[in-house]
Amino acid sequence: MRAFLLWAALGRDEASMSGILIVHTTCPDAASAARIAAHLIESRLAACVQQSGSVTSVYRWQGALESATEVALAIKTTRERYPALEAAIRALHPYEVPEILATEASLGFGPYLRWVADETQPPLLA
Helix, strand or coil: CHHHHHHHHHHHHHHCCCCEEEEEEEECCHHHHHHHHHHHHHCCCCCEEEEEEEEEEEEEECCEEEEEEEEEEEEEEECCCHHHHHHHHHHHCCCCCCCCEEEECCCCCHHHHHHHHHHCCCCCCC
8 A cells, every 4th residue: 555655646746747638629531530630640749649430510600500420539739739739730621610629638647648748749850
């Protein structure tokens, strides 16, 4: 029990580290979702992008009730990288007004949170 309490005390700061975001967006099809996901990973704007199966979105657009089948993306990044990530999604996304929502991860497994932070470090300039 003492070892667990010591581990919990040592890991608390990292496990409750703020600054890790989960960004949600939807895309009209798997191809555009894959293109956006690949760009975000290649440019180190995200550590991980999870592409989910089809979801049905119901919404009002320009005064009309709409329904669309979309592909959801859950993107893991940092608060620091969010502005560039949002700009990249806006540039690559086919929608006029893409859904881009960020939620801060207030708690999480310390080593995973550290990995997200490490993987989203901007590339060093040569």
